[in-house]
Amino acid sequence: MALRSWKDLVFLISSLVFGLLLHRTFADSNDYPAGADKLKIGAKPVTGVMTSSNQNDYYKFKVKTSVKYIIDLRHSSNDRNIDMWLYRGCDNAQGTDHCEVSDVIEVGSRDWGDNEQITFVAGFSGTVHLQVFANAYDRDTPYSLRVSVDDNDFPRDADSLKLGDKPITGLASWDDNEYYKFKVKKSRKYIIDMRYHHLFPTPEDADLSMILYRGCEEADGEECGDVGQFIESSQRSGDNNEQIGFIAENSETVWLHIWGAYDMGDDSIPYTIRAFEAKNDSPRSAIQLDVGVSSDFQLDDDLPVPTPDAIPGSIMSAFDNDWYKFEAVKDNTYIIDLIYEGGAGWYLEMQLENNCGKTACDLLKWAHARTQFYEQIEYKATKTETVWVKVFSFGGIPSDPDNAGDYTIHVRWGNNERNIAAPIYVGWAPVTATVNEEHDELWYTFSAQQGTTYIIKANFPNPPSTALEIALKDSSTTSEVGSCTAKTSTLTQCRYTATTTEQMWIYIHCGGAPYYPCAELLTLQLSACSQAPDDNDDPTQAEAIVVNGKSHSGEASEKDEDWFSFSAKQGTSYTITLKLNKGSEGDLDLGLYQGCSSEECDDELAISGEDGGEEVIEWDAAETETLWVKVYSVNDPCPIKYKIKIEGQDPPCSYQCPDFSVPKKDCVEKFKQCECQGGYKANNEEETCEACDFETCPLYSVRKTQCVTNAGKHCKCLPSTKMECTAAGDCECKPCDTFQCGDFASIKEGVQCVTKFKHCECEPGYKKKDGECVPK
Known part of the structure; x- marks a missing residue:
């Protein structure tokens, strides 16, 4: 092909580029075996998406003779619309060739939920191809795909379990055994926890089971049941859980055997397995609990002891007990709180005991259920002694291994009398309390500083009855100060601005009839604030805002309003947006005004009416004038941090380019679409063109730049002349031609x-x- 022009060259290059791109697109596609993606055995799952019924995704990996492989396909469709086939002999497939049906090794089978699985033992060494395809449904369906080697079928190949580590995953079936091993120490207690998805409808039928053995070191091709000694078998502790709890008789290695309890054909069941040592499972190994503020707390103490944080714990099985202890002082009242996330068919229990020996204790008190998942013991000590708290499971444990029996526990001094009021501090996390017919009065105390405003928020999970009283009291036993109002059906808020430095009390009382509690559970939180002066409290001190500029930050409350101003242009639509800062709480409002002075504004043009963290005012300016914006709160005494921004949108093509500029296009909507003339430069903030020439170009020259500040650098002489400048900076263009080109x-x-x-x-x-x- 002869290239006759530059157009031919461009066409040739474009064709080559297009061809290369087309080839690369085809080569990168895994729609056919020739472009199959490689699967790495044992790696994290790869992901894909099925978008139509005629889509195919091909993958490939290498296998070895006599090795067992498991291919696991997970997706979220309820219509079984993704399948997979495994082939051999596709190595020579080219272009758009598919694998032949005659080369199929295995077809994916439904194992559980919405998943497909292939389990096979390779009878050869080589490359296999996996085809994932949609079946009859046209919609996007994401999937994940993973291939792994199943090599722990016998005791000799058992995988090691690390005690206390995160759960590990596996697959087991009727003809697929799984073995694990770990070391134990004599006389210590261990829990083995297995979770899986239940296949059969009857909960009493276990799909998977576990048996624990010792003495399997000599097993070669045998099972532990042939050569080892039985220790314990699993028990069901939930619809989809099996557990073994045992105390080690010796320090040794033990083997765990997992297998399918029923003939499930080719199906395998995914599971998670975890083993751990139950360390505080007896009174001898009980964890020490720190008690909250003592009953002899003095109000003039500078640094009272704060209530300790709750201790987290976890009950992992029906065989797992957690023990705690603390020192109880005679005639003092103690409250022990156990809070957890329960589930259907199971819950946690708590007992208070004393006189604990090596094997047994005496029961003092059983926990009382405050709510469905909140247990509490209130105990007045009859003597000074060590007491123990036992936490255990009743009714099994939940199916979710990430949230299995998790709880928090802590013990605090009783605060049901004024003289043993519990201190509460500004900035503390909410404290948990109970008010009902049995524990019908609570007292808290704090030190108020003159001029500071205090906010007390009491939150209830359920609306309290009208018999519930919350009040603020001063040093008088009867006087109530401040105000308490119901903000919502579940939130009561008290507010008090201290006129002097003094001790204050929060009093919570239930006046309801027995067995009809006011509120079984509440949280109480104390916050405080003082007003800081700022300089934009009235229209005459308003802070100017540039339209379409950066956001402005501020703080406002019911006693501290903020004012802003901006220049409005006729015909422009404005949007004023106020957002609370992250972490700020409260309700701020916006107002738009015109004709404002230090005393008042002529007109209120608009106000916002939204509740929550964002307020918006939209306004179309009827004339060019200055407008004012007020940020304020109706009932929030503490400053609320916010950001405010004003955006303006001019009518289409209504923008007028300023002096010394010309439009770049027919329709001008903003300053950037104007071009300043020579000798002037753009001031984007003011949207004007400013003079910028400090020198002029000499005769027979033209400007090279928008602004001329140095003629020798910023001016260009016309052809046949050249620039000559003196030391003083005076420049001129002088003739420089010394040759005539002549005719033609x-x-x-x-x-x-x-x-x-x-x-x-x-x-x-x-x-x-x-x-x-x-x-x-």
Whole structure:
């Protein structure tokens, strides 16, 4: 192909690029075996998406003779619309060839839920291809795919379990055994927890089972049941859980055997397995609980002891007990709180005991259920002694291994009398309390500083009855101060601004009839604030906001309003947006005004009416004028941090370019679409064109830049002249041609000064010869 012009060259290059891109697109696609993606055995799952019924995704990996492989396909469809087939003999497939049906090794089978699985033992060494395809449904369905080697079928190949580590996953079936091993120490208690998805409808039928053995070291191709000694078998502790709890008789290695309890055909069941040592499972290994503020707390103490944080714990099985202890002082009242996330068919229990020996204790008190998942013991000590708290499971444990029996426990001094009021501090996390017919009065205390406003928020999970009282009291036993109002059906808020520095009490009382509690559970939180002066409290001190500029930050409350102003243009639509800062709580409002002075504004143009963290006012300006914006709160005494921004949108093509500029296009909507003339530069903030020439270009020259501040650098002489500047900076363009091009010739483009014949070029039909242009 002869290239006759630059267009032919462009066409050729474009064709080559397109062809390469097309080839690369085809090569990268895994729609056919030739472009199959590689699967790494044992790696994390790869992901894909099925989008139509005619889509195919191909993968490939290498297998070895006599090795067992498991291919696991997970997706979220309820219509079984993704399948997979495994092939051999596709190595030579090219282009759009598919694998032959005659080469199928295995077809994916439904194992559980919405998943497919292939389990096979390779009878050869080589590459296999996996086809994932949609079946009859056209919709996007994401999937994940993983291939792994199943190599722990016998005791000799058992995988090691690390005690206390996160659960590990596996697959087991009727003809697929799984073995694990771990070391135990004599006389210590261990829990083995297995979770899986239940296949059969009857909960009493276990799909998977576990048996624990010792003495399997000599097993080669045998099972532990053939050579080992039985220790314990699993028990069901939930619909989809099996557990073993045992105390080790010796320090040794033990083997765990997992298998399918029923013939499930080719199906395998995914499971998670975890083993751990139950360390505080007896009174001897009980964890020490720190008690909250003592009953002899003095109000003038500078640094009272704060209530300790709750201790987290976890009950992992029906065989797992957690023990705690603390020192109880005679005649003092103690409250022990156990809070957890329960589930259907199971819950946690708590007992208080004393006189604990090596094997047994005496029961003092059983926990009382405050709510479904909140247990509490209130105990008045009859003598000074060590007491123990036992936490255990009743009714099994939940199916979710990430949230299995998790709880928090802590013990605090009783605060049901004024003289043993529990201190509460500004900035503390909410404290948990109970008010009902049995524990019908609570007292808290804090030190109030003169001029500071205090906010007490009491939150209830359920609306309290009208018999519930919350009040603030001063040093008088009867006087109530401040105000308490119901903000919502589940939130009561008290507010008090201290006129002097004094001790204050929060009093919570239930006046309901027995067995009809006011509120079984509440949280109480104390916050405080003081007003800091700022400089935009009235319209005359308003802070100017640039429309479409950056956001402005501020703080406002019911006693501290903020004012802003901006220049509005006729015909422009404005949006004023106020957002609370992250972590800020409260309710701020916006107001838009015109004609404002230090005393008042002529008109209120608009106000926002939203509740929550964002307020918006939209306004179309009818004339060009200054407008004011007020940020304020109706009932929040503490400053609320916020950001405010004003955006303006002019009508289409209504923008007028400023003086010394011209439009870049027919429809101008903003300053950026205007171009300043020579000698002027753009001021984007003011949207004007400012003079910028400090010098002028000399005769026979033109400007090279928008602004001329140095003629020698910013001006360009016309052809046949050149720039000459003196030491003082005076410049002029002087003639510089010393050669005439002659007939049928002209000056070459870009040549400033003609001094030689090579600076000339001949007209079409002429050529250079002996210093002149002659006919070709």
